[in-house]
Amino acid sequence: MIYGDMLTARVHIFRALGDRVRLEILEHLKEKSPLTVSTLCELSGKEQNLVSHHLSCLKNCGLVSSKKDGKNVNYSLKNKNIIKIINLADKHVRDILENVLSCEVVKNNSK
Amino acid sequence: MIYGDMLTARVHIFRALGDRVRLEILEHLKEKSPLTVSTLCELSGKEQNLVSHHLSCLKNCGLVSSKKDGKNVNYSLKNKNIIKIINLADKHVRDILENVLSCEVVKNNSK
DNA sequence: AATACATATCAACATATGTTGATATATTAT
DNA sequence: ATAATATATCAACATATGTTGATATGTATT
Numbered sequence: 001m002i003y004g005d006m007l008t009a010r011v012h013i014f015r016a017l018g019d020r021v022r023l024e025i026l027e028h029l030k031e032k033s034p035l036t037v038s039t040l041c042e043l044s045g046k047e048q049n050l051v052s053h054h055l056s057c058l059k060n061c062g063l064v065s066s067k068k069d070g071k072n073v074n075y076s077l078k079n080k081n082i083i084k085i086i087n088l089a090d091k092h093v094r095d096i097l098e099n100v101l102s103c104e105v106v107k108n109n110s111k
Numbered sequence: 112m113i114y115g116d117m118l119t120a121r122v123h124i125f126r127a128l129g130d131r132v133r134l135e136i137l138e139h140l141k142e143k144s145p146l147t148v149s150t151l152c153e154l155s156g157k158e159q160n161l162v163s164h165h166l167s168c169l170k171n172c173g174l175v176s177s178k179k180d181g182k183n184v185n186y187s188l189k190n191k192n193i194i195k196i197i198n199l200a201d202k203h204v205r206d207i208l209e210n211v212l213s214c215e216v217v218k219n220n221s222k
Numbered sequence: 223a224a225t226a227c228a229t230a231t232c233a234a235c236a237t238a239t240g241t242t243g244a245t246a247t248a249t250t251a252t
Numbered sequence: 253a254t255a256a257t258a259t260a261t262c263a264a265c266a267t268a269t270g271t272t273g274a275t276a277t278g279t280a281t282t
Binding site for chain 1: 239240241242243244248249250
Binding site: 006007008009010011013014015017018019020023024027062078079081082084085086088089090091092093095096099 | 117118119120121122124125126128129130131134135138173189190192193195196197199200201202203204206207210
């Protein structure tokens with residue numbers, strides 16, 4: 001069986017990923033890294049304090065890294081692993097959609 | 112940019128994974144599938160209503176499947192993709208640990 | 223039919239979490 | 253030094269979520 005600490009870490013990672021605003025931030029960083037906080041605010045249309053708050057969560061969970069540059073702070077995806085996790089989640093969603101679409105009952109009715 | 116629906120689906124999947132009890136259930140199902148609700152209760156030491164509740168969440172999110180067998184209900188992991196996602200999360204945790212351990216400052220101090 | 227067993231569901235409560243507004247900190251420019 | 257900009261943090265509120273206890277549903281057994 002798995003260690004309690006690893007389980008806790010798993011929970012934290014998935015919780016960090018289980019928020020719309022944070023996923024949007026990651027999506028922007030996936031398209032272009034690094035980005036400043038204010039740029040992320042513009043792109044997401046969210047308030048600065050909210051974006052900062054979520055960025056600190058993402059950073060605590062090791063999903064993004066930050067580097068100070070003057071009065072700006074540049075955020076980047078921590079590594080490619082995060083993209084893999086998100087892609088697998090997307091694949092899962094698509095697989096489930098396929099299951100639904102392959103339902104025989106629906107298939108027959110829709111003919 | 113990603114579609115809103117896909118983003119919502121992502122959030123749901125990660126939220127479903129971001130709970131200790133649900134991850135424990137998945138861990139048990141990873142070791143052995145299928146398992147009945149009562150067996151999962153014994154293994155996890157949780158109440159039946161709680162386990163049922165979380166199983167319905169896991170099922171809604173397509174992470175487990177169920178099959179009725181008399182008065183029992185057998186639950187299984189939906190597919191191998193879920194194991195991959197969990198493994199990637201674990202890898203991420205380990206990667207972060209490695210980052211911490213490779214910190215030069217700490218290295219020098221601990222010599 | 224009555225009972226026991228397995229599972230699901232509901233209401234209520236406690237807690238965690240996201241959001242907002244205000245404010246603090248730090249850096250650059252005037 | 254002062255003002256302006258960028259970011260972080262805090263308290264307070266609203267909402268979502270997990271948990272618990274009670275109950276309902278469905279199946280097998282006697």
